[in-house]
Amino acid sequence: xxxxxxxxxxxxxxxxxxxxSPFLITTTTSQTPPTDLSSMSIALYYGSSxxxxxxTSMQFMFSWMNASVDVLYAxxxxxxxxxxxxxxxxxxxxAGTYNVDLAGTGITEIRNFVRDGGAFFGVCAGAYFGCDxxxxxxxxxxxxxxxxxxxxxxxxxxxxxxxxxxxxxxxINQTSPLIDLSGExxxxxxxxxxxxxxxxxxxxxxxxxATYAANNESAMIAFEYEDGRVFLSGPHPEAEEDxxxxxxxxxxxxxxxxxxxxxxxxxxxxxxxENSGSETTSPTNNSGSERTSPTSTNPEEPFNLxxxxxxxxxxxxxxxxxxxxxxRP
Numbered sequence: 001x002x003x004x005x006x007x008x009x010x011x012x013x014x015x016x017x018x019x020x021s022p023f024l025i026t027t028t029t030s031q032t033p034p035t036d037l038s039s040m041s042i043a044l045y046y047g048s049s050x051x052x053x054x055x056t057s058m059q060f061m062f063s064w065m066n067a068s069v070d071v072l073y074a075x076x077x078x079x080x081x082x083x084x085x086x087x088x089x090x091x092x093x094x095a096g097t098y099n100v101d102l103a104g105t106g107i108t109e110i111r112n113f114v115r116d117g118g119a120f121f122g123v124c125a126g127a128y129f130g131c132d133x134x135x136x137x138x139x140x141x142x143x144x145x146x147x148x149x150x151x152x153x154x155x156x157x158x159x160x161x162x163x164x165x166x167x168x169x170x171x172i173n174q175t176s177p178l179i180d181l182s183g184e185x186x187x188x189x190x191x192x193x194x195x196x197x198x199x200x201x202x203x204x205x206x207x208x209x210a211t212y213a214a215n216n217e218s219a220m221i222a223f224e225y226e227d228g229r230v231f232l233s234g235p236h237p238e239a240e241e242d243x244x245x246x247x248x249x250x251x252x253x254x255x256x257x258x259x260x261x262x263x264x265x266x267x268x269x270x271x272x273x274e275n276s277g278s279e280t281t282s283p284t285n286n287s288g289s290e291r292t293s294p295t296s297t298n299p300e301e302p303f304n305l306x307x308x309x310x311x312x313x314x315x316x317x318x319x320x321x322x323x324x325x326x327x328r329p
Contacts, residue, residue, distance in 0.1 A: 037067035054092035087119035090126030114228035119272035152196035158214035195234030237261035
């Protein structure tokens with residue numbers, strides 16, 4: 001009986017399995033995209049002139065997204081505490097006072113935090129605070145944080161003269177190449193209270209996510225700032241006019257509006273924090289030691305075999321077995 005033929009058949013089967021094995025192994029590195037902000041830490045700025053309503057709405061909005069939210073004061077930021085967080089959120093209020101309270105070290109800490117991979121979420125006064133220049137009621141002001149190298153211009157007189165507030169329509173950029181907003185409605189009706197529109201003409205890398213229907217200018221913008229990411233909004237998407245889930249009973253409940261911008265803000269926040277978890281080292285703190293974000297200070301990563309190494313080992317063993325079978329008498 002010829003034993004060579006079945007032996008050759010076995011070798012053929014083994015070699016075939018060796019050839020297709022890379023396609024049978026699912027790598028352990030694939031991950032499901034996140035659907036909320038679980039494991040993310042957000043620093044919510046509390047200044048002497050921050051709006052209680054805006055700050056509270058932000059806190060409950062980010063908590064709804066399953067983020068961990070802590071209130072930070074100007075002194076905390078100046079002391080380097082931002083290194084413990086993935087994002088800083090700056091609510092409405094009065095941006096000029098933000099500059100005074102955070103002057104010098106605080107502003108430098110925020111800028112370096114974003115530069116080194118952190119995220120910045122600014123609404124109304126928080127958006128003005130992130131601009132290089134303001135055009136406010138005809139007067140030009142220069143601001144030092146300078147995340148957006150352009151003008152924030154307000155108030156939008158076509159909507160409401162300061163200090164009046166109103167509900168306003170914004171047109172969503174459903175084809176944004178930066179953030180997938182295709183599932184958003186064509187427009188949202190949002191509470192407006194003196195916030196800016198953004199002059200992005202000729203600005204590369206600045207993406208308009210929404211425009212005011214009143215003047216067709218950018219109401220919300222997003223962009224990268226070195227290794228970090230920034231979102232600025234003139235109106236107040238954190239306010240829930242038809243719901244109490246923002247835990248506010250003040251100015252937002254003075255209006256009737258069916259709908260919410262929180263789902264859209266979740267999409268924006270997921271983009272802002274898309275790269276969080278990678279190691280980012282901030283400038284030295286007051287003691288001179290480097291600060292590294294907690295997302296990168298975990299103990300050594302568990303040992304995981306690279307799928308390529310696994311495939312290589314299987315392939316080598318397969319070849320050895322095939323050679324032994326061929327050479328056996």
